[in-house]
Amino acid sequence: MISVDLSQLRTGKLSEFFKPEIEYIWLKDDTEDAHLYAGLHQIHFYQNRIYTLDIFGCTCIHIFDRSGNYLSKIKSYGEGPGQYLDFDAAAFVDGELVLLGIHPRKIMWFSLEGEYLREVSFREQLGPGVFSERDQRYYLYTPTREPGAYFVKSFDKSLKDTLNYFPYDPEKLYGHFSGRDFFQKSHENLYYGMAYSDTIYQIDEGVFVPKLVFDFGKYAQDLEEVKSLEGTEKALDFINNWAKLYFRGQYLISEKQLYTMLVYEKTGINVFFDREHQQTHVIKDRIVDDIDGVFDPHYIIYTFEPGKVGIKVPGRDLYKTLLEKKERMSQSDYENWINTNGRNFAEIATEARESENPVLIVYTMKH
DSSP: OEEOOGGGOBOOBHHHHEEEEEEEEEOBOOSTTOOTTTOEEEEEEETTEEEEEETTTTSEEEEEETTOBEEEEEOOBSSSTTOBSBOOEEEEETTEEEEESOBSSEEEEEETTSOEEEEEEOSSOOOOEEEETTTTEEEEEOOOOOTTOEEEEEEETTSOSOEEEEEOOTTSOOOSOOOTTSEEEOSSOEEEEOTTOSEEEEEETTEEEEEEEEEOGGGBOOHHHHHHHTTSTHHHHHHHHTOOBOOOSOEEEOSSEEEEEEEETTEEEEEEEETTTTEEEEEESSOBOOSSSSOOOSOOOEEEETTEEEEEEEHHHHHHHHHHHHHHSOHHHHHHHHTTTTHHHHHHHHHTTTOOSEEEEEEEEOO
C-alpha cells in the first residue's frame, strides 16, 4: 500500500533515489527532420544503440550509437506493404526491432540498422506495448469503448495463443490515454498500471498480480466527478486546474522503488516509494541535483532501459544552465568543479551549446 499524504511534502535530492552517477548524451543529428526535442515519446537503449521514436514529428525512428552519433533512421510513411501511417511503440525481440501500435492495423519487424524485414496484418486494432523476455510474450494495450472488448491482449512469439485481460466496463472511467507508459520493466519483472486505476500489477507467467496500490486518502480525486464531466467543455479545464490526486499511468519502477508523477490542483508532485522499507517520499518542486550540482529536474519522464531513466533537455538550454552555474561561483571554485564533479556536464553542455537537439540526462535507479 502506497499512502500519499500531501502534509508530508518536502524537498528531495537525487542521491536519495538514484546512484551517484549521471550520464549526458547529446543526440547529434543535422538531418532535415532532426527536430528531436518536441516529438520524442519513447527512447530506447538497446545493445550499443539508442532508438528515438518521433511519433508526432517526422513519424520516424532515429538511430544513434551510445555516444549520440547519428547512424540512420526508419522512415516508411505510407499506406502500402512495408509502410505505416502512425505507430506508438517499439519492442526488441531476438535482435530485431518490432514496431507496435501501427495504423493501419499490423505489426512490423525491422533490423537493428533500420532495414524493413516483414509484417503481419490484423483485423482488430492493436495498441502500444512490450515484449516480455521472461515468458516470451507480447503484451499490448488498446484503448477501446466496445462492449465485450478488452484493454490488454497478449500473444506468444508466433502471434498465436491469444490471452485477453481487463474487459471494458461502461461504468468505469478510463479517459483518453495512449497507454505507451502503462507497461514498465524492471530488471526482473514486467508491470502494468492503467490511468485512473489505483493498482499496479506485476505480470507473472501471464497472470496480472496486484502488487502496488495507491491510497490518496483525503487528497484523492472523486473519479465519479471526472466521469460526469467527460465530453463537456468543462472537462479539460477541470483536469488541468482543479483535479486532485489520481494515478496518471506514468511511472518508473525497479525492484527497490517506484516513482510516479502526480498533480494536485495544478501543483506537480514527485512520489518515490521505497519498496524495500515500505516508505513513501512526497517531493515538491524540482528534485535537487546534489550529485554533480547542475540540473534539477521537474519530473523523471523516460525509461531508457530497465534501471536507466531520465529526461531530455535541448543543448542550448543546458548550456545556459552551465553559464548560470559559472556566474554564481568564483573563478577558482568553477574551475575546480569542471575538473571534478561537473566535468561530464560541462563538456557536453559546451559541445551542444548551439543545438536545439536534446541532451539525454540519464539517472541510474537504485535496484
